[in-house]
Amino acid sequence: MANSIAIDGPAGAGKSTIAKIVSKKLGFIYIDTGAMYRAMAVHLTRLGVDGNDFAAIEANIDSADISIGHENGEQVVYLNGENVNSQLRTEEVSSMASKSSANAKVREKLVELQRKQAKTTDVVMDGRDIGTVVLPDSNLKVYLTASSRVRAERRYKEMIEKGEQCDLDTIEKDIIERDHRDMTRENSPLKKADDAVEIDSSYMTIEEVADKIISLYNNL
Structure with missing residues (x-):
């Protein structure tokens, strides 16, 4: 454990x-919860989800697997196995993160992922x-x-x-x-x-x- x-x-x-x-x-491992919300925003943005459409957000969050790791001493955020660090701070992602993070289902999903990583790391x-x-x-x-x-x-x-x-x-x-x-x-x-x-x-x-x-x- x-x-x-x-x-x-x-x-x-x-x-x-x-x-x-x-x-x-x-x-x-330091779990940067804010970065995890941004990774979810990357996921939703890639799918073309409207940040104001809560139903569309909720329909697409389960296909995102997000975790935190380290490469060469630097924190890395993985979205479905891909390093998405370079995409976390774009204006589009920031806007989506601001909107999607207010969704209770998004929070539930990320808490689930945070607990999942804490069980093994x-x-x-x-x-x-x-x-x-x-x-x-x-x-x-x-x-x-x-x-x-x-x-x-x-x-x-x-x-x-x-x-x-x-x-x-x-x-x-x-x-x-x-x-x-x-x-x-x-x-x-x-x-x-x-x-x-x-x-x-x-x-x-x-x-x-x-x-x-x-x-x-x-x-x-």
Whole structure:
């Protein structure tokens, strides 16, 4: 039976960054769930499906087999055995992903595929409901959080470095509102699993958080 680490938490807590480091250090596969949604969008786009036609989307999702692997140290997304990395960021695929990801049947299919891979491969997966819904039997569940102010400051710094105009208070307000939406949504709301270890990364470095998770895993 394969091993898995589930990392959940609010937006801006550093989940993806931490998950990638942890997976690399442990030799696990990092499951990029967002990339899987884009691979599904590639599949639907190739079939000429209208992104606004939910019935057509639902009729074509079962013919897609999507998984994550690595080649030469790089993450690779496979669609029916084909490396589709080069097609994940096109404008057409981005538009389709935005529309198709809102479909409950698409989500159900991808959760099924994520669980399928986790049964045979050691994985680290991050999101909002990995430990509560997607992989409830994970060896280690982590709820990674940070204060809304710290998360806003991180986002502010990223935007300033990109040359974008932004306001720290506005960013924090948006983060607080997003937290509320994520925690109160009807389907798979964001919440800490009962058996998850909570880590507040507000005053920790990325490496400190990663090392903490690895230590927790090694001491199971």
